[in-house]
Amino acid sequence: MTTPRATFLGMPPFPTAARAALADTQLRSNLAHATGTIRAKRAAVMGELADWEGLRQQAARIKDETLAQLDTHLLDLEAALTTRGARVHWAPDAAAACAIVAQIAQGHGIREIVKVKSMATQEIQLNEALAACGIRAWESDLAELIVQLGDDLPSHILVPAIHRNRSEIREIFRTRMAAAGRPAPEDLTDDPAALAGAARLHLREKFLATRMAVSGANFAVAESGTLVVVESEGNGRMCLTLPEILVSVVGIEKVVPTWADLDAFLTLLPRSATGERMNPYTSMWSGITPGDGPQEVHVVLLDNGRTRALADRFARQALRCIRCSACLNVCPVYERVGGHAYGSVYPGPIGAIINPLLKGVGTDTATDALPYASTLCGACADVCPVAIDIPGILVHLRAAGVDAHRGNQPPSAEGLAMRAAAWGLADATRLARGERVSSLVGRLPGGRGMPGGRRALSWLPWPGSRWTQARDLPVPPAESFRAWWRRVGRHEESS
Amino acid sequence: MSHREEVLAAIRRALSPPDLSPPDLSSSVQSPSTVSAHPSPDAQRVDAVPAPPEPTGARTVGVAPAPTEPTRAAVLDQFVARVADYRAEVSRCSPAELDAALLGALAESASVVVPAGLVLAVPGALIDDGLSAAALDAIDAAVTGAAVGIAETGTVVLDHRGDQGRRIITLLPDLHVCIVRESQVVPSIGAALALLDPARPQTWISGPSATSDIELSRVEGVHGPRRLHVILLAD
Numbered sequence: 028m029t030t031p032r033a034t035f036l037g038m039p040p041f042p043t044a045a046r047a048a049l050a051d052t053q054l055r056s057n058l059a060h061a062t063g064t065i066r067a068k069r070a071a072v073m074g075e076l077a078d079w080e081g082l083r084q085q086a087a088r089i090k091d092e093t094l095a096q097l098d099t100h101l102l103d104l105e106a107a108l109t110t111r112g113a114r115v116h117w118a119p120d121a122a123a124a125c126a127i128v129a130q131i132a133q134g135h136g137i138r139e140i141v142k143v144k145s146m147a148t149q150e151i152q153l154n155e156a157l158a159a160c161g162i163r164a165w166e167s168d169l170a171e172l173i174v175q176l177g178d179d180l181p182s183h184i185l186v187p188a189i190h191r192n193r194s195e196i197r198e199i200f201r202t203r204m205a206a207a208g209r210p211a212p213e214d215l216t217d218d219p220a221a222l223a224g225a226a227r228l229h230l231r232e233k234f235l236a237t238r239m240a241v242s243g244a245n246f247a248v249a250e251s252g253t254l255v256v257v258e259s260e261g262n263g264r265m266c267l268t269l270p271e272i273l274v275s276v277v278g279i280e281k282v283v284p285t286w287a288d289l290d291a292f293l294t295l296l297p298r299s300a301t302g303e304r305m306n307p308y309t310s311m312w313s314g315i316t317p318g319d320g321p322q323e324v325h326v327v328l329l330d331n332g333r334t335r336a337l338a339d340r341f342a343r344q345a346l347r348c349i350r351c352s353a354c355l356n357v358c359p360v361y362e363r364v365g366g367h368a369y370g371s372v373y374p375g376p377i378g379a380i381i382n383p384l385l386k387g388v389g390t391d392t393a394t395d396a397l398p399y400a401s402t403l404c405g406a407c408a409d410v411c412p413v414a415i416d417i418p419g420i421l422v423h424l425r426a427a428g429v430d431a432h433r434g435n436q437p438p439s440a441e442g443l444a445m446r447a448a449a450w451g452l453a454d455a456t457r458l459a460r461g462e463r464v465s466s467l468v469g470r471l472p473g474g475r476g477m478p479g480g481r482r483a484l485s486w487l488p489w490p491g492s493r494w495t496q497a498r499d500l501p502v503p504p505a506e507s508f509r510a511w512w513r514r515v516g517r518h519e520e521s522s
Numbered sequence: 523m524s525h526r527e528e529v530l531a532a533i534r535r536a537l538s539p540p541d542l543s544p545p546d547l548s549s550s551v552q553s554p555s556t557v558s559a560h561p562s563p564d565a566q567r568v569d570a571v572p573a574p575p576e577p578t579g580a581r582t583v584g585v586a587p588a589p590t591e592p593t594r595a596a597v598l599d600q601f602v603a604r605v606a607d608y609r610a611e612v613s614r615c616s617p618a619e620l621d622a623a624l625l626g627a628l629a630e631s632a633s634v635v636v637p638a639g640l641v642l643a644v645p646g647a648l649i650d651d652g653l654s655a656a657a658l659d660a661i662d663a664a665v666t667g668a669a670v671g672i673a674e675t676g677t678v679v680l681d682h683r684g685d686q687g688r689r690i691i692t693l694l695p696d697l698h699v700c701i702v703r704e705s706q707v708v709p710s711i712g713a714a715l716a717l718l719d720p721a722r723p724q725t726w727i728s729g730p731s732a733t734s735d736i737e738l739s740r741v742e743g744v745h746g747p748r749r750l751h752v753i754l755l756a757d
Contacts, residue, residue: 057737060737060738061737061738062738064737064738064739065734065738095537096537097533097537098530098533098534098537101530101533102530111721116525117524117525117526117528117529117530118525118529119525119528119529119532123525167745168735169733169735169736169744170735173735186734186735186738188735188736189738192737193736193737196736219736219737219739219741220741220742220743222736223733223736223741223743223744224743226744226745227743227744227745230745231659231745234745235655235656235659248720250720251720251721253720259731259732259733259734259744260731260732260733260735260744260745260746261693261731261744261745261746261747262744262745264689264693264725264745264746265693265745265746267689268689268690268693269655269690269693279529279533286715286718286720287712287715287716289711289715290710290711290712290715293711293726294711301734301740303608303728303740304604304607304674304675304676304728305672305675305676305677305726305728306728307608307727307728307729307730307731307732307746308725308726308727308728308731308746309724309725309726310723310724310725310726311720311723311724311725311726312723312724313720313721313722313723316682316722316723318652318688319682319688319689319690319723320688320689320690320723328529330529330532330533334529334532334533334535334536335536337533337536337537338535338536
């Protein structure tokens with residue numbers, strides 16, 4: 028099991044994948060339990076902050092200001108890192124980033140690496156690329172280990188195995204751990220502490236033996252060249268301390284200008300992510316410290332679509348994201364379908380905007396479907412610690428998606444319907460004729476009652492069925508407003 | 523074009539033409555949020571890089587300005603309560619009681635490692651002089667000092683100077699006993715950042731190693747020390 032076989036590539040678009048996920052009652056029960064737990068914890072610690080709204084506006088302003096001068100801040104970061112003995116690499120895309128990491132490993136004859144959980148390396152599919160070069164990458168985060176051993180896909184940004192319950196995890200450890208190294212204990216129970224203990228023993232020998240680690244970074248401080256990794260388990264500390272060589276793949280939007288800027292983010296991130304005042308471990312390092320930790324340190328600055336998002340003046344704010352996943356935990360759509368249906372390492376509301384922004388709208392149907400994977404209820408924007416207007420960007424991207432297909436031949440059904448509506452509404456005579464037809468339909472019996480006394484149809488024959496699959500259609504009124512006005516309104520006005 | 527120039531050119535293209543109405547950030551420094559969230563006036567976000575620490579072993583945290591609100595005693599009480607909240611063991615003692623407190627904390631540990639710069643004598647302890655990872659993996663406990671304690675979050679920060687040692691010595695043993703002096707405790711994250719030197723490697727520790735990866739329930743004890751014992755030492 029050196030090569031993860033599971034992949035998001037070629038997965039069906041969200042509506043299809045969501046239908047399958049909704050039928051999985053175990054998944055829905057696991058998700059409801061986990062998201063309910065985290066929502067309550069987050070709400071409790073957020074309540075302790077005197078002015079959380081002001082704090083998140085401050086965090087948003089820091090990120091916006093940084094993004095507006097991103098090139099300058101990255102050059103500062105590069106200079107600080109270089110001064111402190113780190114080597115800085117730049118990667119325009121996933122392939123370039125993976126090649127840099129592979130070359131560093133190959134240059135030292137390294138065939139095995141350990142990894143700190145990192146969204147950037149998931150995004151660029153580093154493990155798969157390294158496997159193709161004959162290099163094994165071992166995930167060391169507990170949830171990532173569960174996903175890797177189970178030949179599975181991550182379904183949450185923070186807790187990639189959120190779709191698994193404890194008995195499923197026990198089964199994965201019992202059947203798969205031995206092939207990857209130290210086997211699980213014979214008497215392994217499904218007690219979370221016992222499962223964590225099995226992971227501790229399994230990974231400790233890897234931490235002690237492996238010469239190279241790959242991490243991401245939550246923040247990169249430009250003025251001091253400091254990288255920050257926020258974690259809970261200690262696997263991050265192991266990877267950042269024990270190996271001789273450390274390579275960190277850092278998205279270019281992770282830079283913050285000053286050391287003092289960390290105040291707002293270290294206050295907001297743990298509370299938003301795991302609902303703790305502070306996560307158990309935060310590691311910070313600036314290049315090389317002689318005699319302590321890795322003595323060869325590389326930093327790969329990754330674009331991979333971030334400049335595409337940056338070019339969108341309105342949606343640029345999505346690059347403020349600090350990957351806390353609070354928006355996933357409150358999203359009614361995510362809670363019911365889980366992360367896999369989004370077909371990306373970035374699921375949930377943030378995934379529905381970040382994927383189209385990184386990859387571009389109008390290139391593949393699965394990505395174009397994501398901005399519709401939302402009810403626009405706005406819960407995500409309410410909890411976002413950097414105040415990203417996720418619903419606003421969803422609508423913005425829906426419009427961009429329509430624009431991208433405006434010239435299509437043949438036109439879509441929706442395009443034809445809109446053209447017909449434009450034709451009918453543009454001329455008073457044609458509108459009156461249409462209203463006479465709709466009022467006839469409105470006088471037909473049938474449909475079911477709606478609040479306020481209107482009736483609605485729950486079923487229409489094709490092609491109307493494509494609408495009524497997911498929505499009711501209110502029955503048109505028996506008399507149009509204009510007809511009523513001709514009959515009554517004019518007389519009332521003159522009287 | 524090199525990859526570096528390619529990425530920089532893409533950024534400059536994306537930012538051009540420059541935004542004519544950038545958010546005015548000059549006034550955001552004193553956002554009301556930080557004022558209320560971090561009551562100490564000295565805990566405010568500062569534009570200046572924190573002053574470099576004293577080159578001698580003496581820590582500069584003692585000069586942390588005493589906050590007017592809440593009181594010093596309340597800050598220390600909050601520190602103790604919040605360290606305990608994440609299931610670290612925590613005790614308070616005077617310098618005279620320290621030996622006994624250490625003895626109690628290390629009662630179950632057969633082998634102990636201390637950094638070379640720890641001014642305190644821990645009987646029977648190995649002094650780290652570059653011990654190998656394998657040797658440290660076999661040791662039960664580590665005793666260190668700290669750089670800063672943060673009351674708001676129950677955090678101890680190590681910046682791995684002489685009395686705290688290399689990062690590895692507080693990572694592999696299963697028990698970490700961390701001695702924090704009362705003068706080192708500050709109210710907030712912002713106050714801690716102002717005292718810390720970003721050039722130093724740092725480990726911010728809030729409770730023992732933990733995970734929420736199984737059903738989002740917190741479980742203590744994964745890869746790092748499964749027990750954290752914080753001793754708050756009166757000055």
